[in-house]
Amino acid sequence: MAKMSTQDILAKSLARSGQDPKKVHGAMSHLVQTDPKFRVMRSGNTLFSYYNKGNGVADVAMDTAATPQELVKDVKEFAKAMKVAKFHQGRFYMANPQIERVLKMAGLQYKLQPMPGGQMSVVVEV
Amino acid sequence: MSNAVQSLGNDVTKAVNAIGDVGQAIIDNPLPVIETVALTYALGPEGAALSSTIGAPATAAVSAAAVEAANGGNVNQIATAAASAGVGSEVASLVAPVTTPIEGAAAGSTSPVASAAGGAAGGATRAALTGQDIGKGALTGGVVSGGAALGAQEVSALTSPGPMSGTGLTVPTNALPQVSQFENAPTSTEGLKLPSSVLTGETVEPGAPQAPGLQYTLSPTVFTPGGVDYGFTQATPTDTLTSTPQTTPGLSPQAQSALQSVFGFGLGTALAPKSTGLGAIGASTTGIESSGGTTGTTSSTTGGSPGGTELDPSTGKAPELAWGDKYSSLKEGLNV
Numbered sequence: 001m002a003k004m005s006t007q008d009i010l011a012k013s014l015a016r017s018g019q020d021p022k023k024v025h026g027a028m029s030h031l032v033q034t035d036p037k038f039r040v041m042r043s044g045n046t047l048f049s050y051y052n053k054g055n056g057v058a059d060v061a062m063d064t065a066a067t068p069q070e071l072v073k074d075v076k077e078f079a080k081a082m083k084v085a086k087f088h089q090g091r092f093y094m095a096n097p098q099i100e101r102v103l104k105m106a107g108l109q110y111k112l113q114p115m116p117g118g119q120m121s122v123v124v125e126v
Numbered sequence: 127m128s129n130a131v132q133s134l135g136n137d138v139t140k141a142v143n144a145i146g147d148v149g150q151a152i153i154d155n156p157l158p159v160i161e162t163v164a165l166t167y168a169l170g171p172e173g174a175a176l177s178s179t180i181g182a183p184a185t186a187a188v189s190a191a192a193v194e195a196a197n198g199g200n201v202n203q204i205a206t207a208a209a210s211a212g213v214g215s216e217v218a219s220l221v222a223p224v225t226t227p228i229e230g231a232a233a234g235s236t237s238p239v240a241s242a243a244g245g246a247a248g249g250a251t252r253a254a255l256t257g258q259d260i261g262k263g264a265l266t267g268g269v270v271s272g273g274a275a276l277g278a279q280e281v282s283a284l285t286s287p288g289p290m291s292g293t294g295l296t297v298p299t300n301a302l303p304q305v306s307q308f309e310n311a312p313t314s315t316e317g318l319k320l321p322s323s324v325l326t327g328e329t330v331e332p333g334a335p336q337a338p339g340l341q342y343t344l345s346p347t348v349f350t351p352g353g354v355d356y357g358f359t360q361a362t363p364t365d366t367l368t369s370t371p372q373t374t375p376g377l378s379p380q381a382q383s384a385l386q387s388v389f390g391f392g393l394g395t396a397l398a399p400k401s402t403g404l405g406a407i408g409a410s411t412t413g414i415e416s417s418g419g420t421t422g423t424t425s426s427t428t429g430g431s432p433g434g435t436e437l438d439p440s441t442g443k444a445p446e447l448a449w450g451d452k453y454s455s456l457k458e459g460l461n462v
Contacts, residue, residue: 006159007157013129014129026155028157029156029157030155032157036199039160039195039196040157040160041159041196042159042161047159052197063129077162077166081165081196084166084189084192084193085192086197087196
């Protein structure tokens with residue numbers, strides 16, 4: 001897949017959410033420039049937004065326009081980059097259980113914890 | 127993994143709401159992102175290729191700037207580091223965002239940082255510089271397979287190893303008992319032996335666990351004596367075989383010895399029934415000498431061979447057959 005612009009990635013990712021991708025894009029840009037703890041990392045056509053919680057821990061979110069095969073590679077690359085950046089743990093909520101499969105295929109070590117509402121709390125060690 | 131608005135809700139949502147007040151210029155701002163390849167260039171074949179082109183110090187500088195940016199530093203410094211290291215703009219565009227003015231941006235606003243890697247997917251300049259597509263794998267994410275935004279919703283189409291039926295979560299491997307947890311299970315049969323208290327009727331107290339792993343804990347059980355005897359004592363036989371010889375009431379050994387000295391020949395010969403006559407009435411053929419005086423001269427009316435050829439001493443004729451060929455036994459002859 002050709003490399004997409006960040007706006008296109010968000011547009012694809014948020015297509016079903018009903019959110020305005022332009023506003024989200026602007027908000028993320030604003031946060032990156034104003035909050036040093038908020039950063040966006042890109043791997044392929046996937047955007048990984050994260051908050052640096054300190055001590056090598058980050059809360060992570062993901063917006064992707066990648067194919068499943070590409071997503072596995074993107075996640076793996078992101079985990080590698082976070083490790084280089086001295087992070088050792090990523091935390092996020094998982095609404096789609098298929099994400100676990102991605103984590104597994106990416107060869108990541110993770111722990112799951114059920115949360116109210118059917119979500120899963122995921123802790124990934126990188 | 128949820129998207130930024132869902133997962134990092136509060137801050138992003140606030141920012142989204144605030145965007146409306148900021149204006150279209152902010153909305154159009156390029157999103158300053160950190161390319162993961164800027165961090166991972168130092169690793170793997172891409173890093174080696176880049177180092178061979180721009181030198182290891184330049185690669186290290188870019189990577190260090192990316193690490194700094196990832197931890198809260200200015201994302202611009204990635205581009206600055208690349209420029210300071212003398213990296214050509216073509217290569218720098220792969221790993222570092224570039225600063226370009228944005229049309230419509232408010233005067234005096236922070237210079238936006240753009241990820242220029244998006245425009246370098248073609249890789250023509252890279253190929254020209256390095257002779258190979260050094261960042262193709264990391265930048266383009268592999269072979270293009272359609273333009274649809276599949277994302278996580280279609281991850282189930284992955285041809286991955288391992289079954290994943292349904293849509294539920296699979297059991298994580300760390301939730302399953304590991305083999306090592308069973309390695310400490312007792313392997314001897316010591317715990318399965320029948321306690322001696324079972325035989326004695328004592329109350330068996332539950333024992334303390336002996337080892338982690340599989341445990342067989344017996345609840346207190348009282349075994350009362352009686353019923354089936356599980357004793358291992360040797361049973362005394364009720365019937366005893368004795369080897370005491372039975373003496374013949376007729377002739378004692380001394381008498382037999384005396385008779386033998388008188389006759390000077392075997393008692394068997396002297397006391398033996400004569401060869402004539404007795405056979406007809408079925409005299410016993412058991413001699414004294416052979417049994418040591420067990421039966422002696424007992425005779426029987428049974429036996430004998432009917433129709434024998436021996437002569438009757440009283441008549442000098444062959445004995446008349448009592449039942450001859452007709453009957454084979456007295457019982458049969460008497461019709462009893």
